[in-house]
Amino acid sequence: MAYGLLKGKKGIIFGALDENSIAWKTALKVKDEGGVFTLTNAPIAMRMGKINDLAKQCNAEIIPADATSEADLTNLFTKSREILGGKIDFVLHSIGMSPNVRKDRDYGDINYEWFLKTLDISGLSFHKVLQTAEKTDSMNEWGSILALTYIASQRTFPDYSDMAQAKSVLESIARSYGARFAKLKKVRVNTISQSPTKTTAGAGISGFDVFFDYAQMMSPLGNASGEDCAAYIALMFSDFSRMVTMQNLMHDGGFSTSGITQELIDRLSK
Numbered sequence: 679m680a681y682g683l684l685k686g687k688k689g690i691i692f693g694a695l696d697e698n699s700i701a702w703k704t705a706l707k708v709k710d711e712g713g714v715f716t717l718t719n720a721p722i723a724m725r726m727g728k729i730n731d732l733a734k735q736c737n738a739e740i741i742p743a744d745a746t747s748e749a750d751l752t753n754l755f756t757k758s759r760e761i762l763g764g765k766i767d768f769v770l771h772s773i774g775m776s777p778n779v780r781k782d783r784d785y786g787d788i789n790y791e792w793f794l795k796t797l798d799i800s801g802l803s804f805h806k807v808l809q810t811a812e813k814t815d816s817m818n819e820w821g822s823i824l825a826l827t828y829i830a831s832q833r834t835f836p837d838y839s840d841m842a843q844a845k846s847v848l849e850s851i852a853r854s855y856g857a858r859f860a861k862l863k864k865v866r867v868n869t870i871s872q873s874p875t876k877t878t879a880g881a882g883i884s885g886f887d888v889f890f891d892y893a894q895m896m897s898p899l900g901n902a903s904g905e906d907c908a909a910y911i912a913l914m915f916s917d918f919s920r921m922v923t924m925q926n927l928m929h930d931g932g933f934s935t936s937g938i939t940q941e942l943i944d945r946l947s948k
């Protein structure tokens with residue numbers, strides 16, 4: 679059911695790679711709620727070509743941008759404003775990549791060049807997005823900017839490797855830039871800490887299926903799906919969340935505040 683929550687709002691959605699991507703599901707949800715937007719992804723991800731199907735479904739234009747390139751981001755914000763016919767109300771940063779994780783590099787034998795790449799793509803790029811939005815004066819007052827994160831920023835999870843550090847950086851940027859953007863433009867900046875979700879980025883972590891099943895048992899409501907996350911993002915882009923800023927919002931079915939669950943006790947005592 680649609681509620682028209684985002685009627686009249688304009689935005690930019692980063693990170694839709696295929697139908698499983700959280701950004702893909704978000705684009706469909708935002709469209710249903712009346713929002714209009716441009717879609718963007720790294721030029722290399724465009725080669726898959728799938729994003730064209732989503733663009734058609736959403737009547738959205740695609741503007742390629744490597745989120746680590748300030749020039750690409752400046753072009754993205756400038757073109758998005760032209761295409762959408764005004765300033766931006768919402769931005770979703772749904773980006774993550776670690777060469778160390780992708781190449782299964784052991785945490786005790788990490789490649790530091792790749793580590794810096796992980797930090798740049800998965801953490802610092804959020805600062806670049808925020809700073810470009812400010813410098814190009816692209817945001818409307820009471821806009822909402824979100825990035826997606828994972829609880830491995832705060833607790834250790836084997837095999838999440840240097841992505842854990844990147845997510846800590848990301849969450850910290852949301853607080854620091856959130857304070858600044860609130861004063862400048864009443865723009866809110868938050869991160870959403872999502873349950874394990876079966877996507878390309880998720881499945882790239884070795885042992886992901888075990889994480890997923892464990893989180894399912896440790897979350898009284900179960901794991902939040904990609905669709906649930908898209909609905910929460912729509913709420914966070916809407917006027918119903920105007921005073922929420924500088925937060926790391928747990929969207930995890932109760933995982934983060936569970937000590938142990940009966941389900942897990944039953945399973946372990948078998």
Ligand SMILES: NC(=O)c1ccc[n+]([C@@H]2O[C@H](COP(=O)([O-])OP(=O)(O)OC[C@H]3O[C@@H](n4cnc5c(N)ncnc54)[C@H](O)[C@@H]3O)[C@@H](O)[C@H]2O)c1
Nearest residue numbers: 693695699700723745773774826827874875877878879880
């Ligand atoms: N899947 C999970 O279990 C899970 C859980 C919590 C948080 N998250 C986060 O959700 C976000 C979206 O991931 P997803 O699970 O939908 O996977 P996904 O693989 O579908 O999306 C990741 C996206 O990042 C894009 N990307 C990589 N490098 C880029 C660059 N240099 N510039 C621009 N874009 C770039 C990819 O092209 C891809 O579209 C990520 O931040 C991820 O860490 C995922």
